[in-house]
Amino acid sequence: xxxxxxxxxxxxxxxxxxxxxxxxxxxxxxxxxxxxxxxxxxxxxxxxxxxxxxxxxxxxxxxxxxxxxxxxxxxxxxxxxxxxxxxxxxxxxxxxxxxxxxxxxxxxxxxxxxxxxxxxxxxxxxxxxxxxxxxxxxxxxxxxxxxxxxxxxxxxxxxxxxxxxxxxxxxxxxxxxxxxxxxxxxxxxxxxxxxxxxxxxxxxxxxxxxxxxxxxxxxxxxxxxxxxxxxxxxxxxxxxxxxxxxxxxxxxxxxxxxxxxxxxxxxxxxxxxxxxxxxxxxxxxxxxxxxxxxxxxxxxxxxxxxxxxxxxxxxxxxxxxxxxxxxxxxxxxxxxxxxxx
Amino acid sequence: xxxxxxxxxxxxxxxxxxxxxxxxxxxxxxxxxxxxxxxxxxxxxxxxxxxxxxxxxxxxxxxxxxxxxxxxxxxxxxxxxxxxxxxxxxxxxxxxxxxxxxxxxxxxxxxxxxxxxxxxxxxxxxxxxxxxxxxxxxxxxxxxxxxxxxxxxxxxxxxxxxxxxxxxxxxxxxxxxxxxxxxxxxxxxxxxxxxxxxxxxxxxxxxxxxxxxxxxxxxxxxxxxxxxxxxxxxxxxxxxxxxxxxxxxxxxxxxxxxxxxxxxxxxxxxxxxxxxxxxxxxxxxxxxxxxxxxxxxxxxxxxxxxxxxxxxxxxxxxxxxxxxxxxxxxxxxxxxxxxxx
Numbered sequence: 001x002x003x004x005x006x007x008x009x010x011x012x013x014x015x016x017x018x019x020x021x022x023x024x025x026x027x028x029x030x031x032x033x034x035x036x037x038x039x040x041x042x043x044x045x046x047x048x049x050x051x052x053x054x055x056x057x058x059x060x061x062x063x064x065x066x067x068x069x070x071x072x073x074x075x076x077x078x079x080x081x082x083x084x085x086x087x088x089x090x091x092x093x094x095x096x097x098x099x100x101x102x103x104x105x106x107x108x109x110x111x112x113x114x115x116x117x118x119x120x121x122x123x124x125x126x127x128x129x130x131x132x133x134x135x136x137x138x139x140x141x142x143x144x145x146x147x148x149x150x151x152x153x154x155x156x157x158x159x160x161x162x163x164x165x166x167x168x169x170x171x172x173x174x175x176x177x178x179x180x181x182x183x184x185x186x187x188x189x190x191x192x193x194x195x196x197x198x199x200x201x202x203x204x205x206x207x208x209x210x211x212x213x214x215x216x217x218x219x220x221x222x223x224x225x226x227x228x229x230x231x232x233x234x235x236x237x238x239x240x241x242x243x244x245x246x247x248x249x250x251x252x253x254x255x256x257x258x259x260x261x262x263x264x265x266x267x268x269x270x271x272x273x274x275x276x277x278x279x280x281x282x283x284x285x286x287x288x289x290x291x292x293x294x295x296x297x298x299x300x301x302x303x304x305x306x307x308x309x310x311x312x313x314x315x316x317x318x319x320x321x322x323x324x325x326x327x328x329x330x331x332x333x334x335x336x337x338x339x340x341x
Numbered sequence: 342x343x344x345x346x347x348x349x350x351x352x353x354x355x356x357x358x359x360x361x362x363x364x365x366x367x368x369x370x371x372x373x374x375x376x377x378x379x380x381x382x383x384x385x386x387x388x389x390x391x392x393x394x395x396x397x398x399x400x401x402x403x404x405x406x407x408x409x410x411x412x413x414x415x416x417x418x419x420x421x422x423x424x425x426x427x428x429x430x431x432x433x434x435x436x437x438x439x440x441x442x443x444x445x446x447x448x449x450x451x452x453x454x455x456x457x458x459x460x461x462x463x464x465x466x467x468x469x470x471x472x473x474x475x476x477x478x479x480x481x482x483x484x485x486x487x488x489x490x491x492x493x494x495x496x497x498x499x500x501x502x503x504x505x506x507x508x509x510x511x512x513x514x515x516x517x518x519x520x521x522x523x524x525x526x527x528x529x530x531x532x533x534x535x536x537x538x539x540x541x542x543x544x545x546x547x548x549x550x551x552x553x554x555x556x557x558x559x560x561x562x563x564x565x566x567x568x569x570x571x572x573x574x575x576x577x578x579x580x581x582x583x584x585x586x587x588x589x590x591x592x593x594x595x596x597x598x599x600x601x602x603x604x605x606x607x608x609x610x611x612x613x614x615x616x617x618x619x620x621x622x623x624x625x626x627x628x629x630x631x632x633x634x635x636x637x638x639x640x641x642x643x644x645x646x647x648x649x650x651x652x653x654x655x656x657x658x659x660x661x662x663x664x665x666x667x668x669x670x671x672x673x674x675x676x677x678x679x680x681x682x
Contacts, residue, residue: 034392038595039506040430040580041394041496046387051375053382056493058441058481089381100399100441100491140399140491150441150481150491152397155382165380239381254379 091229184280432570525621
């Protein structure tokens with residue numbers, strides 16, 4: 001967060017925002033963070049033998065979230081959750097987050113006791129950051145015609161030990177954490193209901209009805225990713241951000257394998273259809289492969305782990321993913337959830 | 342660059358773009374980059390005893406650049422230059438860049454032999470990245486109602502050796518690299534001229550008239566920052582992104598000092614007024630302080646270094662910066678260039 005840039009462009013609202021951000025960001029701690037907001041760059045330290053993991057995720061109003069559907073706290077939470085989930089998929093521990101935020105002036109206007117849209121956005125982001133001891137170490141802030149947030153997550157992982165998409169091989173078994181399709185269920189309901197009225201009052205993960213929690217406040221599987229990596233359980237991993245059918249296709253492509261999954265083995269979220277579990281993105285669960293001899297626990301850190309299929313050598317002319325349903329075995333083409341487009 | 346995300350949203354144009362980016366990004370090398378585009382995170386390695394420097398810079402159409410004024414190559418160059426300049430100010434060597442790009446569909450349509458707007462944007466970015474051996478290691482890509490680019494730069498610096506804003510003390514002398522106000526000169530001319538006609542053909546730093554080069558293709562002072570840090574010359578440093586009057590105020594604030602500068606000592610860019618040198622931002626030169634006993638060379642890596650003033654203990658009730666002009670000594674309030682607002 002370059003104070004120099006903010007100062008110039010800032011009206012009173014933006015300066016307030018910067019002060020709030022600096023105050024909060026400092027409190028999150030993080031021993032890796034050696035220099036935070038206020039200089040040209042932030043400085044981070046790694047432990048000896050560690051590599052740095054970096055991921056960036058762009059969230060744009062109308063595309064990744066809707067001002068009229070999503071509570072601002074959820075938008076901030078989800079923006080950070082996307083990046084944390086990428087770290088989880090590598091088995092990395094979070095070091096620090098960075099936020100580049102473009103924001104229309106009207107979203108900085110205070111409304112009611114929870115403050116402005118951007119105050120609430122930051123509150124949601126900071127709550128999740130605190131839960132993962134991830135300080136906000138810097139970023140950029142500018143007025144913009146529409147809300148846009150780019151989140152950068154940095155993490156650390158012992159050199160050569162990161163969970164990659166490319167480590168699986170034929171014969172490995174496939175697993176997922178948690179339940180699938182829950183985010184799609186919540187989003188579908190949000191898009192049908194009386195827009196924005198009720199949902200805007202759901203400001204925390206605990207204050208939201210069960211059916212909306214996976215969509216509004218998804219929990220990145222940091223602890224599960226760390227456990228998989230530390231205990232040497234997974235041969236490959238990816239996070240389920242775009243939907244099982246797409247993300248599994250990526251894992252297959254990078255590992256040079258094909259996959260067979262069983263529809264009845266898929267852990268459906270409450271109210272979710274098979275369609276939603278296969279193609280509804282943004283569940284932020286982990287999909288991973290493991291050698292057949294490796295014993296995978298039924299739960300990791302309180303989150304269920306389900307075996308959903310097996311990998312095989314690629315077969316010429318076949319689609320990479322096949323699914324076994326009641327009506328037989330059929331190809332599963334990658335098909336993503338279409339968000340708001 | 343998460344291929345998973347692109348795949349879902351992509352029409353043919355975006356997939357083409359992703360392929361181009363992956364192809365180019367790989368060629369830039371960079372030994373620190375252990376895993377680039379194609380997994381959930383990129384992986385970077387530091388040398389023993391190094392810290393990581395991270396900076397993010399948001400560029401938004403209509404705010405940081407104009408589609409109708411700036412050649413797309415310049416927009417890409419400038420976006421990357423902002424981040425590189427932050428690394429330069431810390432004395433860090435660049436490791437890798439990340440790009441989150443939101444882009445309207447029409448800017449991906451091919452026009453003429455140089456390709457689409459975004460092709461040309463990427464060409465400008467890659468040219469500067471190659472000049473600084475900085476691979477593009479990842480990012481995100483999404484369709485957006487307006488062009489927005491967040492650039493993340495990572496760099497490495499020996500632990501505890503980064504040039505900070507806060508290291509200066511009373512008695513230190515003040516220096517700048519290069520010339521000041523050149524970017525403001527170019528921008529003013531661009532904004533007056535027949536818009537976009539001529540400038541859109543200036544696609545490279547060498548192909549642009551001298552008067553526009555500092556604005557359209559500013560050169561980040563990486564080599565100068567590294568030399569200052571390695572040779573132990575500077576006590577504090579900041580890059581001139583917002584203008585001397587603002588950036589010097591930040592250095593003074595962080596170091597707890599006041600400053601006196603001499604107007605006739607300022608190295609004016611060709612055609613630049615004193616106003617433009619003091620308040621015109623985006624010169625991306627380095628402003629640094631040095632102990633009075635330290636001998637500062639007249640040039641570093643072919644770029645002139647000018648002594649412009651001296652730092653003093655803060656005096657109660659005085660403005661932090663005073664300037665000596667022909668008419669005497671007067672306060673210099675921080676005042677930034679107003680861009681396009």
